[in-house]
Amino acid sequence: MSFxxxxxxxxxxxxxxxxxxxxxxxxxxxxSIVLNKNGEEVENVFQTTFGALKVQxxxxxxxxxxxxxxxxxxxxxxxxxxxxxxxxxxxxQIIYTPDISMILFELELKPGSVVIEAGTxxxxxxxxxxxxxxxxxxxxxxxxxxxxxxxxxxEFANHGITNVSIKQRDVxxxxxxxxxxxxxxxxxxxxxxPWKAVIHAMKCxxxxxxxx
Amino acid sequence: xxxxFDKIQNKDYVIIKRGNNFLLHQLCKTLRVKxxxxxxxxxxxxxxxxxxxxxxxxxxxxxxxxxLCNSFDIQENINLDNIDSGIDNxxxxxDNNAQILTKEKILGMRDNGISSQDIxxxxxxxxxxxxxxxxxxxxxxxxxxSKKYTDYIQILKPNIRLxxxxxxxxxxxxxxxxxxxxxxxxxxxxxxxxxxKYIIYENNCQGLVTATLLNLLSAKGKLLNIVTFNYxxxxxxxxxxxNFSESKLQCLINITCSLFFENDKNxxxxxxxxTEFVMNSEDLKRKLSFQDSSCKRTKQKQIExxxxxxxxxxxxxxxxxxxxxxxxxxxxxxLQFIFPSRSFVVYNQFQEPLIKLYSELRHRQDVxxxxxxxxxxxxxxxxxxxTHPEITMSGTGGYLLTGITVTND
Numbered sequence: 001m002s003f004x005x006x007x008x009x010x011x012x013x014x015x016x017x018x019x020x021x022x023x024x025x026x027x028x029x030x031x032s033i034v035l036n037k038n039g040e041e042v043e044n045v046f047q048t049t050f051g052a053l054k055v056q057x058x059x060x061x062x063x064x065x066x067x068x069x070x071x072x073x074x075x076x077x078x079x080x081x082x083x084x085x086x087x088x089x090x091x092x093q094i095i096y097t098p099d100i101s102m103i104l105f106e107l108e109l110k111p112g113s114v115v116i117e118a119g120t121x122x123x124x125x126x127x128x129x130x131x132x133x134x135x136x137x138x139x140x141x142x143x144x145x146x147x148x149x150x151x152x153x154x155e156f157a158n159h160g161i162t163n164v165s166i167k168q169r170d171v172x173x174x175x176x177x178x179x180x181x182x183x184x185x186x187x188x189x190x191x192x193x194p195w196k197a198v199i200h201a202m203k204c205x206x207x208x209x210x211x212x
Numbered sequence: 213x214x215x216x217f218d219k220i221q222n223k224d225y226v227i228i229k230r231g232n233n234f235l236l237h238q239l240c241k242t243l244r245v246k247x248x249x250x251x252x253x254x255x256x257x258x259x260x261x262x263x264x265x266x267x268x269x270x271x272x273x274x275x276x277x278x279x280l281c282n283s284f285d286i287q288e289n290i291n292l293d294n295i296d297s298g299i300d301n302x303x304x305x306x307d308n309n310a311q312i313l314t315k316e317k318i319l320g321m322r323d324n325g326i327s328s329q330d331i332x333x334x335x336x337x338x339x340x341x342x343x344x345x346x347x348x349x350x351x352x353x354x355x356x357x358s359k360k361y362t363d364y365i366q367i368l369k370p371n372i373r374l375x376x377x378x379x380x381x382x383x384x385x386x387x388x389x390x391x392x393x394x395x396x397x398x399x400x401x402x403x404x405x406x407x408x409k410y411i412i413y414e415n416n417c418q419g420l421v422t423a424t425l426l427n428l429l430s431a432k433g434k435l436l437n438i439v440t441f442n443y444x445x446x447x448x449x450x451x452x453x454x455n456f457s458e459s460k461l462q463c464l465i466n467i468t469c470s471l472f473f474e475n476d477k478n479x480x481x482x483x484x485x486x487t488e489f490v491m492n493s494e495d496l497k498r499k500l501s502f503q504d505s506s507c508k509r510t511k512q513k514q515i516e517x518x519x520x521x522x523x524x525x526x527x528x529x530x531x532x533x534x535x536x537x538x539x540x541x542x543x544x545x546x547l548q549f550i551f552p553s554r555s556f557v558v559y560n561q562f563q564e565p566l567i568k569l570y571s572e573l574r575h576r577q578d579v580x581x582x583x584x585x586x587x588x589x590x591x592x593x594x595x596x597x598x599t600h601p602e603i604t605m606s607g608t609g610g611y612l613l614t615g616i617t618v619t620n621d
Contacts, residue, residue, distance in 0.1 A: 006408060006529050008551065019580055019616075064552025064618040075580055075618045078553040080403040097400055098393070098587065105396035108373050111406040111430040134406050135430060 002160030003079060003127060004134040010058050010076065015159055017077040017087060020050060027079065027087040029158065032056040050074065079159070081127040091148055094124035095190070104132050107186040112136040116180065116187045116204055118171045118197060119143035123152045125188070130156075130164045138163050140180055144170040175200035182207055218262050220367065225453040226262070227368040227378060231359040234378040236370065236453055252365075253277045262369035270325035278365070292351070295336070298344040312338040328361040348598075370453045372424050379420065379450060384606060387417050388536060389561040391609025393589040395424060398532060401557040401614040406430035408529035411549060413438040413469075413542060415535040419448025421559075422464070425532065427454060429463050436519060436528065440469045467516045473545060523549050531556035538565045540572060547578070552619035559612055566613045573615060582615040 010016060010030060018026045026048065032055065034044045044055040051070030058067070063078040077083060082097050095103070103125065109115060113133045120126055120143035129139045141164060143149050149168040156164050169177070172193055187201040220226060220239070228235045228247060237245050243255045252268065256278045266278035298304075313334065321331050335357055336342050342350065368374055376392050384390075398421060402410065407430055414421050414437070422437055429435055528550045533539050539558045550556065560566050563586070570584045587609050591602045 004405060004407075006405065006551070006554075022581060022583070062552060062619055062621065064554075064616075066618065066620055076553075077580075077616060077618070080555065082400055082403060082555075098397060101396035101400040102393055104399070105373065105392065108371055110428050128400065131403075131405055132428065135432075 002162075003081060003084070004131050004161060004163075006078065008062060010061050010063060012059055013158075015079050015084075016058065016063070017079050017083045018046070018048065018053065019075045019077050020048060020072070024049060025083065025087050027084060028055060030055055030058055032059070048074065081131050084127055084159075085124045088122055088124060090122055091151065092121040094122045096124070100125055100128045103188060104128060107188060109133055109137075109186060113185040114138050114183050115140070116176060116184045116201070117141045118176075118187075118189055119145070119191055120148060120152050120166055121190065122148075123155055125190070126152070126156075126164060126166075127159070127161070129188075130161045134163060138165070140164075140176070140184075141166045142169045142171050142176065144168065171200060172196035176204050180204055218369065219259055220257050220262060222258055224455050225370050226257075227370050227374055229366040229368055230364070231362050234368075234374070236375070236378050236449075238452075247365075249274065251275050256280065257367050260367075262367060265364055265366045268363045268365060270323070273323055281364070292347070292354075295350070296343040297347045297350055300346065301344075301349070304341050304344055310339055310341040311335070312340065322361060328358060328363045331361045332357055370455065372427055372454070375423070375450055375453055376420065379418065387420055388534065388559070389606070389608060389610050390417060390420070390534070390559065391587070391589060391606060393587045394559065394609040394612060395421065397587065397612060398534070398557050398559060399424065399428065401612060402530040402532055402555045404428055404530065405433075407432040409434040409436070409526070410530045410532060411436045411438065411528045411546060412532040413535060413546070414532070415440055415537065417534050419451035421532065421534045422448065423450040423454050423456075426451070426456065426460065426464050429460075431459065431463065433463055435464050436523075437464055437466045438469050438472050439466045465515070465519055466512075467519060468513075471513070471516055472520060527551045529554050532559075533557070534559040536561070538568075540565065540569045543569065544572075547617060550617055552578075552617050555614060555616050557612060557614045559610055561610050563611050566611050570613060577620055578618055579615045580618050582613065584611065584613045586611045 012030055012032065014030045016028055016030055018028055026046070028046055031044050033041050036042045046053045046055055048069055050072030053067060053069050053074070058076055061067075061076065063076065065076050066073055067076055085094065085097055085100070088094070107115065109129065109132045111133060114137055115129055115133060117126060117129060117139060118141070120141045126139060126141050133139060141152070143152070143166070146168050149166050153166050156166070167177075172191065173196075181203050183206060184204040185206060187204055189197050189201065191197055222239050222241075222243070225236065225238045228237055228245065230247065233248075235245070235247055239254060239258070243253065243258070245252050245254055250268070251274050253271075253276065257264075257266065260280065265281055267281045268276040269279050271277055318331070318335070321334065332354060336354075342353070345353065373392075376395060380387055380390065380392065404410065404425060406428060410425065410433075412422055412425060412435060422435070426435055531543075531546055531550050531554075533542055533546070533556075535542070539560060543556070543558055547556065558566065558569065563584075566584055570582060573579050573582050589609060591605060593600055593602055
């Protein structure tokens with residue numbers, strides 16, 4: 001599956017959004033079998049405030065389907081970047097959709113754009129960036145926190161997003177690396193000391209790229 | 213980006229920036245434009261890259277030609293270091309006698325082709341009160357005057373960000389009070405994916421939303437544009453101003469509104485309706501090419517019918533409605549054309565029709581996550597020690613209603 005494409009039916013390995021009400025939504029990875037805390041393989045049952053859901057029962061169903069929980073019901077939605085922003089596990093503070101919209105707009109991103117982001121954080125904005133520049137564009141994302149990079153990389157692989165690369169790097173001191181000099185259409189900084197990263201960012205932006 | 217593509221060609225739309233003023237202009241045969249009472253000859257910009265800066269050279273009275281110049285050479289400010297400044301304005305009278313030069317003399321200087329910097333020098337030298345003004349006031353005075361007498365203009369390439377800045381600022385009412393932040397949220401609210409297929413119904417917004425979405429579409433994507441009779445393509449200023457390539461415009465499929473909503477009728481009926489429409493609406497000048505255009509229209513109609521028929525099985529991935537009228541009926545009619553678990557978004561300038569729609573949707577079983585909201589955007593003047601919200605700004609940017617379709621199968 002991919003966050004950047006649409007499809008109609010749920011398959012094993014997809015990430016879906018379980019929508020109970022506007023304040024109660026969960027992102028679930030569709031896996032029939034999971035490991036319990038003893039390392040044994042058990043059937044994947046997801047617990048909600050309205051009872052349990054056997055995750056395996058979702059496979060082959062249409063997105064948008066209504067499913068019964070043991071004490072109520074919910075809808076299974078196709079994952080969008082916006083729903084992901086509302087349900088993702090927070091490792092840092094995240095950027096929410098109203099701000100994301102404005103950032104995408106002001107950076108003038110469109111399919112084919114190359115964009116650099118620092119830092120990755122929880123990957124909320126990164127999902128939207130990847131979707132907007134899809135299919136020919138690319139997102140280079142950096143974070144100085146090792147674990148965040150590893151978790152984010154895994155998430156993007158799970159979500160079928162292929163046009164993002166995430167590296168552990170402190171861009172304030174090390175810059176963005178020689179391999180991405182003068183290729184970016186836009187650079188987005190969300191760091192503790194952004195002014196230290198600006199000077200390096202100048203080296204990444206395309207030579208023709210003028211933003212008045 | 214391809215460099216050839218960024219050269220200015222005749223018939224292109226350009227944005228002319230002079231000081232802080234913008235003008236959207238389509239290059240035409242004569243290559244002249246009237247801007248701030250001056251008649252500018254634009255023939256020098258054709259074939260040059262976008263984003264260049266030009267100096268306006270006086271030819272004869274009010275007639276200017278443009279000379280390419282390096283933007284680093286531009287010097288419009290004068291050095292304030294050797295000029296005294298006052299502490300406050302207690303001794304300054306607003307009696308219109310501060311400037312010794314007469315209006316005729318100042319305009320005369322401009323008409324004789326004296327550079328803006330020299331004019332500024334003269335204005336400062338001949339102002340009785342300039343040296344009593346505070347440093348802030350001096351700076352402000354110079355900024356105001358240099359705006360008035362500036363010799364430099366820049367030719368910008370229209371993109372969505374600039375266009376919305378230019379168009380929405382000039383006449384917000386022509387764009388249903390849409391503000392940039394709301395426009396940007398329409399895109400995210402509908403989960404706009406470059407390869408998706410979307411239906412848009414846009415009325416009375418000059419094609420700005422359609423242009424924004426088309427700009428975000430890749431070659432595999434599709435945008436079905438439901439057009440009303442009284443609002444044809446050529447009236448959609450923003451869509452034309454983006455200088456979209458032919459291949460890009462092919463992703464945009466215009467479907468006539470009446471055809472879209474009367475899809476039960478058979479095709480022949482539709483074709484007849486169309487010919488009648490042509491007869492009625494073609495004006496005298498175009499009657500000669502009637503046969504030709506009628507043929508084209510029939511062909512176009514067939515494409516439209518095919519596309520509508522395809523929608524029955526291959527539904528769309530999202531729905532966008534931006535209109536002046538009550539969107540309730542439109543939305544309810546159109547929801548059947550999008551797949552389950554896809555988003556829709558409705559924009560309206562006013563809250564009331566959307567409240568009504570919201571409560572109607574709440575009772576439906578096939579939509580969830582319905583939200584009605586408005587945005588709050590405040591722009592700031594950023595200057596050292598003088599950063600504050602801008603004095604004039606719009607109070608509202610319109611209202612959005614969003615939701616997601618679901619299925620009960």
